[in-house]
Each structure stands twice: as C-alpha cells, then as structure tokens.
Amino acid sequence: MSQARVLSLVGLAVFAVAAVAYAQTTVTPIPDKEPVQTAPLNAGPQSKWGDVKAGATKAGTCAACHGLDGNPTDPQYPRLAGQSERYIAHQIALFKSGERNTGMSAAMKPFADALSEQDARDLGAYFATQKSGAGVADDTVIATGPNKDKKFYQVGEDLFRRGDKARGIPACMACHGPGGAGNPGPAYPHLAGQQAAYSQRRLEEYRAGTTTQRDPHLFNVMAGVAKQLTDEEIGSLASYLQGLHERADDIAAAGAPAPAAKPAAAPAPAQPAAPAEAPKPAAAPAAPAKG
Numbered sequence: 001m002s003q004a005r006v007l008s009l010v011g012l013a014v015f016a017v018a019a020v021a022y023a024q025t026t027v028t029p030i031p032d033k034e035p036v037q038t039a040p041l042n043a044g045p046q047s048k049w050g051d052v053k054a055g056a057t058k059a060g061t062c063a064a065c066h067g068l069d070g071n072p073t074d075p076q077y078p079r080l081a082g083q084s085e086r087y088i089a090h091q092i093a094l095f096k097s098g099e100r101n102t103g104m105s106a107a108m109k110p111f112a113d114a115l116s117e118q119d120a121r122d123l124g125a126y127f128a129t130q131k132s133g134a135g136v137a138d139d140t141v142i143a144t145g146p147n148k149d150k151k152f153y154q155v156g157e158d159l160f161r162r163g164d165k166a167r168g169i170p171a172c173m174a175c176h177g178p179g180g181a182g183n184p185g186p187a188y189p190h191l192a193g194q195q196a197a198y199s200q201r202r203l204e205e206y207r208a209g210t211t212t213q214r215d216p217h218l219f220n221v222m223a224g225v226a227k228q229l230t231d232e233e234i235g236s237l238a239s240y241l242q243g244l245h246e247r248a249d250d251i252a253a254a255g256a257p258a259p260a261a262k263p264a265a266a267p268a269p270a271q272p273a274a275p276a277e278a279p280k281p282a283a284a285p286a287a288p289a290k291g
C-alpha cells in the first residue's frame, strides 16, 4: 500500500483568484452562510469559558490514550488537538450522561465521569490550542467498481470538496471548512488529520442513523449527510481526512508568500488543482466533479 500526504490549498486558491478579480471590479462580498440552528450546549450552565492553563494540568489523565498534546500514537483513539472548546465539552457531557455510548465509548466513560463541567471546558480550551498533526492518506489505485482507476483517497476528496448533487450529498467542506478546521460556533468538529479508524467508525454510526442522545439535533445533521455513503466512500473519506493538513500550517511550512501575492507563487499542491470556486452552503452543493 502506498501513501500520500494531502495538502489543502483550496482556500488559498479561492483567495488568490478573488483578490485578482476584485482588483478590477466592484467589490461584492461573498454572502455569509445562513445561520445554522444548533441545540443549546448541555455542557452545563454553571461553567465559564475554559482556562487553557488549568486544562493543561488536567490533561495528564488523557495522555495515555489521546497523547499529552491531543495527538495520539495509537490509531484507535481520536485526535483532540485543534478540536474546539465547545465541541470537546459537549462530547464529554454526552459520554458522562451516557448519551454517547457507541463505538469505543466504554473506554472513555470513566474518564468523563471524573470531570466536572468546568474541567471539561478547561480541557477543551487546552486541546483547542494544541497543534493538530496529520497522518497519511492511502493512494492505492482502485482496481474495480464505480471508482476504478482513482486513487483510494480521491473518492473522499471529491465528496469533501464537491459532494454529490445527484444523491443530495453536500460537500463536507461547506460545514467543516476547506481545510477541515471545523467551525467552533455551530460546533462543527475539526476533521483535518483525524485518525482514519475513528472517522470511519463515526461515519458508520451516522449512516446507521440512530442515537440515544436526548437532543439529536447535531447528530441528525450528520446522519442526513452520511445515510447514502457506500463503504468504499466512508473508507476513502476517512483516509482523505487523515492525510488532510490544515492549510495555515502548510503555507507556513512551505514558506509561501502571503495570499495577496501572485497566485503563481503558491506552492504546487500534491494533487490535482483545487476548484477555483468558493465553497457553497450545504443547501447548494458545488457542481459535480469535472466532466
């Protein structure tokens, strides 16, 4: 099996194209997405915004599985580095109440039980400040089936960027961001670099469509997205996400110029060129993949 690192330069390409166009035309801001209705956080009303330092001192208990900085070495545990305070606190509350009990939740539950609402938010704030690492994506060429001749991760890449209009699957990046950074406001989780085995498990749970959460609002958002995914697509999405590096890191690492510079100066991505169009909201997925 061969492997590849997947760079995410979509955002950079969009910015560069936009900057050139705007230099000669009237500036029309890209409209913001419709606000998404989200359930109130049941992390608890007594807590206040998490404290990074306090979280760092409490994170020692999590290290054996999630790594001290939230980057685990064992592939079965999820990466927490770069995940938002709000999302982490919410998930801990769900483990604690027993509402999140699928997959490998039994391993996590005793640790959630030991945390107060404020502990959960402090830990969330700490992991949110940690730099997420990433793994590698599988670029083995697919031998048979509807995706024959594509590299394995490219099936997921297409869905991530463009969705599949014919089947009503929105582009993942419409909510999770072009670089997979997530969106802390509506609690769309950070996905870039997430361990493939974990993402696969989660996508299978969403596809199955049932949860014991009392307020399944957010679960149902993902269940709607995942219900039509095939096994191959789920495996490929998980592999793509594992290899997805956040673009800010990549640009810094490559020593690239600021986005306002000539587009040609941008480092060449390690995969086919990014679509030169802005991400569209979930309701109106971008056009299907190149003819």
Ligand code: HEC
Residues within 6 Å of the ligand: 058, 059, 061, 062, 063, 064, 065, 066, 076, 077, 078, 079, 080, 083, 087, 088, 089, 091, 092, 102, 103, 104, 105, 107, 108, 111, 112, 115, 123, 189, 201
């Ligand atoms: C014994 C191993 C273990 C320890 C120690 C542990 N966890 Fe976990 N944790 C897990 C497993 C396994 C999962 C994934 C559960 C599943 O399959 O859905 C998980 C999931 C999570 C998630 C959800 C991640 C997501 O993306 O939804 C959060 C948040 C979390 N753990 C936080 C913590 C914190 C904070 C600590 C320390 C106080 C901790 N964990 C300690 C095993 C552990």
Ligand code: HEC
Residues within 6 Å of the ligand: 078, 159, 160, 169, 170, 171, 172, 173, 174, 175, 176, 187, 188, 189, 190, 191, 199, 202, 203, 218, 219, 221, 222, 225, 237, 282
């Ligand atoms: C309409 C917005 C939206 C779209 C589009 C979307 N997601 Fe999500 N995603 C969410 C929300 C909200 C959650 C949190 C659900 C929960 O609380 O269980 C989530 C959670 C996830 C998780 C679990 C993360 C974790 O740490 O446990 C994965 C994996 C995921 N999404 C992958 C995808 C993929 C792959 C696609 C595209 C096929 C996609 N998402 C499209 C909103 C979206």
